[in-house]
Amino acid sequence: MTFKKISSQLNIFAQCKKFGLPLWQCPQFLFLIMGIIIIGSIVTSYAIGIRYIEDPEMVALVSLLIALILFVIAFTITRSFERLAEANRMKSEFISIVSHQLRSPLSNLRWAIELLISGRLGKIEEQQTEYFKILKENSHRMEELVQNLLIVSRIETAALPSKKQEFSLEDLIRELIKEFELFAKASNVEIFFEPQVNLPKIFTDPSQIKLVVENLLDNAIRYVKEKGKVLIKLEERGQNFYFEIKDNGVGIPKDDQKYIFQKFFRSENVMRYQTQGSGLGLYISKAITEKLGGKIGFKSQEGVGSTFWFTLPIK
């Protein structure tokens, strides 16, 4: 092991950053803490030992031996933690590389289809257009999945920086509702937005919070039964903004509710009802909301509907 390698190993903060873990979960930091505790307890037991036992050399030897054994155990445990953390980091990096590599052919595919549909290369028969649209929609779905995987890998490697700025959350929600208008109409869903009057501007990352609202809005519309109604509220509550989205969709079965923010989780009734979806949207929404200093939650009843909410600090 070269000197550079050893010194980089000793830089605990850099090591923890590499794994994307908080300090108290980081193997190197835990090893350091365990080391300090072991040294402390050995010194204490030695101090106590020489006071009450006649043979201090023996006490010192036994203490040293115990210290050595404890160090080896601590090292083995933290080393295995380190391997796990390293494997997790490599997995996230792998997802990131694969996603990037998948993105280019997917954009090529989508643009080529768009060019064909546009009729610039010759007239397309109505029946053909229908199939080109299927191709376009599916390439778009793949792109979305890849995009979500990239976001997840960034969250897990702590590589999703926030670019905070002041903006109107109310305007951002209105724009999103406009974007979702067609999808809502096609799904037979009506969207109502009731913001509190005179809301202040918010200081947070607009592109990240857009992802959260997008995910919640998409879920509310996607999982409706027959005629749907989605009600969005936005309020100022103390130092926070409170956002709420209520639907009368399929709801989440009680047994599934505790898993709903887990990665890749899709509830059993939703799988029956709607095959599309990656199970990443809510995981991403929770990670982002918490990173921006807010909270996210929901209440839901199967067959009645769900209400998701999040809070965000105004400043």
Added chain:
Amino acid sequence: MKTILFIEDESALQKTFGEILKQEGYDITPALDGEIGLRLAKTKKPDLILLDLILPKMHGFEVLKKLKEDKETKDIPVIVLTNLEGIGDVEKAIELGATTYLVKAQYSLDEVVEKIKKALNE
């Protein structure tokens, strides 16, 4: 007729974009790697450059830096068209002098054409 230099190593994209831009009335010069792109920028002096970032022989950032350092090419607007979206990539491109930074996966063909027209003040 306005000329566009398209520095992109994906021949499929060269073909799709070449076609649509040709139909929009632009003269397209394709370049399949960074070095050729830089050379063609100097000799052809296009009205606009579309630049990918992950390129063979010379990275897009290097190309952009050299374009902006050169007196002859520094005023040509450059649109970065890439799927690279890492930390600080957008900031770096704008800092180096790119006019716009477009992530391919997030734009439709028509939207990219609109951005090109805007960059050419059309």
